[in-house]
Amino acid sequence: MPTSFVSALAQVRPDDYESAIGAAHRRFGWTAVIIMGVVGLWGLVLAVMRREPGRYYAVGATVASIALLVQVGMGLWVYVNDDAEWAGNQHVFYGIVILFTFSFAYIYRSQLAKRAALSYGLLGLFLMGLGIRGIQNFGQSFGG
Numbered sequence: 269m270p271t272s273f274v275s276a277l278a279q280v281r282p283d284d285y286e287s288a289i290g291a292a293h294r295r296f297g298w299t300a301v302i303i304m305g306v307v308g309l310w311g312l313v314l315a316v317m318r319r320e321p322g323r324y325y326a327v328g329a330t331v332a333s334i335a336l337l338v339q340v341g342m343g344l345w346v347y348v349n350d351d352a353e354w355a356g357n358q359h360v361f362y363g364i365v366i367l368f369t370f371s372f373a374y375i376y377r378s379q380l381a382k383r384a385a386l387s388y389g390l391l392g393l394f395l396m397g398l399g400i401r402g403i404q405n406f407g408q409s410f411g412g
Contacts, residue, residue: 289349293342300332300339301399304392307332311389321385329388333370336395340366356409362402369395 307328314321321329340363347360373380373391380387 289342290346293339293346296335296339296342297399297403300335301396301403303335304332304399305396308389308392308394308396311385311387311392313389314385315383315389319385321388325385325388329392332392336366336399337370339399356405356407358405358408358410359402361410362398362405366395366398366402369398 307325310325310328311321314325343355343360343363347355369391380391
């Protein structure tokens with residue numbers, strides 16, 4: 269039994285670390301999707317109430333975005349380093365579409381800011397939907 273954190277880290281083999289990342293990716297998926305969905309709904313509620321998103325919404329959207337980006341990053345890391353073809357290329361496809369969606373949201377951020385609550389609320393719900401599709405398609409590949 270290791271006596272310190274440093275000695276415990278020294279005993280971790282790369283395979284153990286990689287499977288830990290894979291386990292975190294599997295367990296954290298629904299959490300990231302739910303956080304993004306809650307923030308998306310919050311944005312729509314603000315839009316219906318005709319209120320501009322404030323500081324709290326910005327913090328919530330940042331936390332949700334970071335959670336989803338960390339999730340995608342872990343998935344890509346596992347796919348590359350664990351050669352995890354068993355995940356299926358549809359699962360990977362939705363992770364990449366999430367990255368493209370964040371990229372386009374950044375490119376069009378000035379247009380999204382014109383009706384911020386509605387735009388970011390819909391964006392959050394769209395990203396939540398992509399996350400759900402990614403989870404549903406785990407293990408499936410295009411073309412059989």
